Amino acid sequence: MKQLLLLSVLFTLFVAGSCEPEPPMPCLGCPAGGEGRLITGPSAATPFELEVPDFMPRPILDESNPMTEEGIALGRRLFYDKIMGRDSAFACADCHRQEKAFTDGLALAVGIDGLESPRSAxxxxxxxxxxxGFNWDGSSEQLWEQAIHPVENMLEMDEDWERVLGRLRDHTDYPERFRAAFGIENTNEITQELAVKAIAQFERTIISADSHFDRYFYLNTEFATEEEQFGADSLFFVENVPVGALHPGCGHCHNRPSFGDNKFKNNGLDDVASLDDFPDKGRGGVTGNRFDNGKFRAPTLRNIALTAPYMHDGRFATLEEVLDHYATGGHGVENEDPNITGFTLDEREKSALLAFLRGLTDETMLTDERYASPF
Ligand code: HEC
Ligand code: HEC
Incomplete structure (x- = not known):
């Protein structure tokens, strides 16, 4: 009886099997058809621990992307290599230049075809x-996921990932580097995910914590000028003191040591009739919540003297214009942050606040060989 049952099961399986064609073996991330080739060379990556000065926050660990020396070295190359863009003609670094604290000096970013992005780099x-989250609106939760988009965005590098991967797999040098970083054995295993993870590992190493401010405030190796001290103590970090007298209080959202709390706020830029009328919805475009419309991430002000023009759409050419904006106290739009209060500054105060801001420039980071092009 048992045997009969088994036989009939086998028979059914056989019949079913003979009707349907064999499905192809799935190979996640593999190019269609490509056989790939074996990669030789070392495959044991060296774990890397990110070191930051004690006065800075602790780096957030990304368990989905452990850092290694080889991963960082690979990511640095990919970041600077035009092979990542269409016709091998555009790199991440074309819009993120080290000497400008990895911005581009433009109000709106300009991509491979000379077209403008809607936002500032x-x-x-x-x-x-x-x-x-990353980008002005936090649209990318993971740093490595962020790097997928500029490659395929037609306003940026305008390339098909499959073609990028094809070039990397056929390259004389990259397969060995991918093997060294991720232990892969075949060029077919070079995937989008590994490429962007390597880039993110490199990006995570870029630490700015050696400005004049850090040296006088945390390290005591330099002195603040009287003007800078006044700018910090009486203006940047001060809100309603004495009670009723309004001060800039920039530190409320751009507090030390990061100088940007990365939270999403409406800092009063747009005079709109209703929450539905913001030209760029910002955070609201990500959450779908109307009350988030017009909110953007409060970014770091470290190296701010080098990253003009300012704001998500580069609307202000100078820091003076930025101060004038905050002094007006916004437009009273209903989701404006209550800490956008408006204030008045005389010439001496303005100059002190600007002197303080300029002290956030970190020459060490700007010239650090480890962040520079490897080519
Ligand atoms: C055409 C210029 C351009 C190119 C090329 C470009 N970026 Fe950007 N980058 C931008 C702009 C614009 C933003 C802001 C995007 C937004 O908010 O929607 C940005 C934002 C970012 C951010 C977010 C930073 C933060 O604090 O959240 C990262 C990280 C980044 N880019 C990395 C890269 C990488 C990696 C590449 C290459 C794969 C690249 N970019 C290529 C213009 C560019
Ligand atoms: C209520 C929180 C808040 C306060 C207070 C605040 N900011 Fe901002 N700041 C933001 C937000 C949010 C952004 C991003 C806005 C955008 O681009 O739409 C921003 C952007 C900036 C930028 C542009 C950064 C860049 O990379 O383009 C500068 C410069 C700046 N703030 C300086 C200041 C100064 C100086 C003060 C004090 C006078 C100040 N902020 C007070 C929230 C704040």
Whole structure:
């Protein structure tokens, strides 16, 4: 009886099997058809621990992307290599330049075809401390996921990932580097995920914590000028003191040591009739919540003297214009942050606040060989 049952099961399986064609073996991330080739060379990556000064926050660990020396070295190359863009003609670094604290000096970013993005390129420093999501609106939760988009965005690098991967797999040098970083054995295993993870590992190493401010405030190796001290103590970090007298209080959202809390706020830029009328919905475009419309991430002000023009759409050319904006106290739109209060500054105060802001420039980071092009 048992045997009969088994036989009939086998028979059914056989019949079923003979009707349907064999499905192809799935290979996640593999190119269609490509056989790939074996990669030789070392495959044991060296774990890397990100070191940051004690006065900075602790880096947020990304367990989905452990850092290694080889991963960082690979990511640095990919970041600077035009092979990542269409026709091998555009790199991440074309919009994120080290000497400008990894911004581009433009109001709106300009991509491979000379077309403008709707937003300004962001600085790529101290990303290892940000847990609120990336881009002005936090649209990318993971740093490595962020790097997928510029490659395929037609306003940026306008390339098909499959073609990028094809070039990397056929390259004389990259397969060995991918093997060294991720232990893969075949060029077919070079995937989008590994490429962007390597880039993110490199980006996480870019730490800015050696400005003049750090040296006088935390390290005691330099002195603040009287003007800078006044700018910090009486203006930047001060809110309603004495009671009723309004002060800039920039530190409320741009507090030390990060100088940007990365939270999403409406800092009063747009005079709109209703929450539905913001030209760029910002955070609201991500959450779908009307009350988030017009909110953007409060970014770091470290190296701010180098990253003009300012704001998500580059609307202010200078820091003076930025101060004038905050002094007006916004437009009274209903989701404006209550800490956008308006204030008056005389010439001496303005100059002190600007002197303080300029002290946030970190020459060490700007010239650090480890962040520079490897080519
Ligand atoms: C055409 C110029 C351009 C290119 C090329 C470009 N970016 Fe950007 N980058 C931008 C702009 C604009 C933003 C802001 C995007 C937004 O908010 O929607 C940005 C934002 C970022 C951020 C977010 C930083 C933060 O604090 O949240 C990271 C990280 C980044 N880019 C990395 C890269 C990488 C990696 C590449 C290459 C794969 C790249 N970018 C290529 C213009 C560019
Ligand atoms: C209520 C929180 C808040 C306060 C207070 C505040 N900011 Fe901001 N700041 C933001 C937000 C949010 C952004 C991003 C806005 C955008 O781009 O739409 C921003 C952006 C900036 C930028 C542009 C950064 C860049 O990379 O383009 C500068 C410069 C700046 N703030 C300086 C200041 C100064 C100086 C003060 C004090 C006078 C100040 N902020 C007070 C929230 C605040």
């Amino acid at each position: 962001m600085s790529i420093v101290n990303l290892a401390f940000n847990a609120e």
